[in-house]
Amino acid sequence: MDLLGKSLLELKQLVADKKISEKEINEYFLKRIKKYNPQLNAYLTVNENSAHLPLAVKDNFCTKGLKTTASSKVLDNFIPPYESTVTERLINNGFSVIGKTNMDAWAHGSSTETSDYGPTKNPWDTNRSPGGSSGGSAAAVSAYLTPAAIGSETAGSIRQPAAWSGVVGLKPTFGRVSRYGVIAMGSSFDCPGPLTTTVTDAAYLLGVIAGKDQFDATSSSIKAADYNQLLKNKNKYTIGISDDYFDGVDEQTINKIEKSIEILKKLGHKIKKITLIHPKYDISIYTILQRAEVSSNLSRYDGIRYGNERNEFGVEAKRRIMLGAYTLSYGYYDAYYKKAQKARTLIVNDMKKAFSEVDFIVAPTAPITALNLGEFEKYPFFGEVMDQLNEAAAVAGTPAINLPVGLDNNNLPVGMQIMGNYFEEEKILNLAYQFEKETDFFGVIKRGIDNYKD
Amino acid sequence: MFKPVIGLEIHAELKSKSKMFCQCSADYFGKKQNSNTCPVCLGLPGALPVPNKKAVEWAQLIGKALNCRLNRNSKFDRKHYFYPDLPKGYQISQYDEPLCSQGYVEINQKKFRIHRVHLEEDTGKLIHSGVDTLVDFNRSGVPLVEIVTEPDFDNAEDVKRFLEELHTIIRYLGVSDADMEKGSMRMEPNISLRAIENGEEKRQQFELPAYKVEVKNINSFRFVKQAIEYEIERQKEILERKETPAQETRGFDEKKQITYSQRSKEEAHDYRYFPEPDIPPMTFSREYPDSIKVPELPAQKMKRYMAEWKIKEQDALVLTRDINTADFFEMVISKCKVPSSKQIPNPNQSIANLIINKKIATTMPVEEFAAKAMELLQPKKTDEKALYILINQLIKTNPKVAEDYKKGKTNAVMFLVGQVMREMKGQADAKIVREQLENELKKR
């Protein structure tokens, strides 16, 4: 049977109908991984024992008995003795982890180049970065080395690689999905979420992993919606556009987004201009708070109970640890950390105000399409600017999705994001589904997969 | 002249069933090393803390018992430092919003102020052996209440009495074993000296000395006293040389009874506290503190024993030092129905005496103890006829006493009372014996 490009739910149906066995599906993907992973480096660890419907999982989710490194040599041989809540829920729902995907070490970065195990290559152009930090997950989905993947986002780490690799990527509301067992980066920002080939798969996976977890005190007790059920509603929405989010964005990207906005209009949605606090402030807020949390979260890696000593930390981790220690240290706390916390309140209020006027904010996911490997070094903060359009939703803790909206002249995917209000993932997914039905993402996902024939 | 300025930090492990932020047993004592952990208290990658409700309530109970204000808003913070017994590289503690603040403990009409009471997690245990330090994380994450006093003490004796009272209070609340041998209560005095000139304090009262010496982890009241006394002398010598003692942390050598320098604090002081992002803040309603019920505390109990049962002050104090003794005493009282009589004007005091003097073993069950006490405290039946014969016999054989008595040495009669009581093997009422003796002596 030709499995190439089948969505996760299609595969699930085939298994349910006994048209194919889970074993055959695993063999199929293991074969593809063997064939294409050497050139893409999307997976760090492959689970040959995967027995159920396979999913790729970013290497910062603890998987019991399966090596978990967060792409850092510090955790070179770490075999977790426990399962993260997300992977446990996936396993309990009949999935198995076929492999752990490459990422920026500790999720520090937007290119997957800070991985201690070498960069992942963008399946659209292997000289380019797939984005990051969930670059391995995005590339694995894009090249169909898995039907779907789980990533995590602190600020852009799902949306931006989804944009650059041309797949669907959903960052849920902070607290919608448990962080228990996810190697912490920025604890007040981290959100696990799915990367998929269809909106339906994203909605389905969110349904599986969302919901209160007794082991994560910050997980919300608001009940997860029946996301798939709500997809097919033909609701009409008001969509907000902020000019600041097109500032300095590449011309071709702007064109694709504008074309997509026209399609949304055609579908009966209203477009409204809004103003938001400029994203340049989001960068500052995010940088201060996230570095502080990073410096704290990485303190546990002392090489005593597991892993290697602290001198194994890479350049980026050390840099972040140092800055975090600085902003929290005696005499600087109020000037940096406290100030950023207050500015964070302004962003939260700004987003709430926006969502009292509009249902969504639509914007480019990234200012440019995929950079060449090594190009990031030219940008300040090692590419934090690549994430600047993602940071408002990260700082506010609101949900957003990336959808492919075409290819630029270099045949590289362009991504558009739909940002929504707190816990309104079902609305975002509904609009995304309408868009998918109308455009089929302009064939981007299919073309990406076709580049990697069986 | 110098006046000591002493403040205290006291840590008490709570005896909740679970640890502070995970469901591992808080009872780590005697378990195989590293057999009482989970991803949370071992600080594994990705593990998250969830606070134990009971530990929060118990910290508030301690706060209320120490007359603190229970804060409406409270939160946890991360306190950062590196040490092998601290698995996460930070301790979850409380910084600027503790559960309780501004209390006091009153001892002998002196008030010692409590600065704050907060909740945190204990560390693992280190064993130094040869060239190695071994780490056991069984204790990691056990709830720890930290009580911080104001620097209100100026002598070691007050400190000792304060700590004894605090220890008694915590034991009364039933929230901690406060067992110092096992390390479940640990004390850290900080000591400095303030210069006084011509009886006037050189600096203003509220201004603290420019340095502070902290003595770490002492586990007996006596040692705290010795450490403070040693520090006062040591610092006095330095100050008299016109030097300033170093701001530092010192340890206490129990054998030599001296303190010794452990580490200087300038570097280590930067704990980089920030709000624990993994734990949502805590909020408490205005009415909430009323729902925290503080049992009768030793000082109140003591007052009640004196007022209600007319127990002597010193005895009431002794009886209330330990909650088990006090409970035992009260149960015996409730079971012993002894009427007051001429011989036993206050049976409660007599029962108190029996317990304090260990006349009957207090290890036996309450019922048994009560029965024995009743027997001992029953008014003695006096065999009047036998007494009459005995008295006359004794007066005859002791003519000197009779003579002395007649000469006005009325106390001489006490010798005969003793003789009678011995002959009657205690089966007589001493008062009756004396009355009868005096009657007979007067007849002569």
Place this chain on the structure above:
Amino acid sequence: MKKSKLNKEEILHLAKLSNLTLTNDEIEKYRKQLEETVEYVENLNELDTRKVEPTSQTTNLTDVFFKDGVENKRGLSQNEAMKNAKNKKNDYFVVKRIM
């Protein structure tokens, strides 16, 4: 926010607080990059936060606890706890003697 030029001593202090050992090259590199970042984030001074409360978390959750004594579903055996350690002795984790 004060404009601060970071000096080498400050970098060494931060490294010590962070339990990191840096080479001379690293010290200079991080000094420059930290300065660059610190300069960038100065733009927050353009935002008026005088009447604003700080945000530590965006969930609006409060009072999340567990009940004392509930079943421990996550306990690790001694073997599981020790398995990933490089240095161990008699089921203890081992570090170089520190006192």
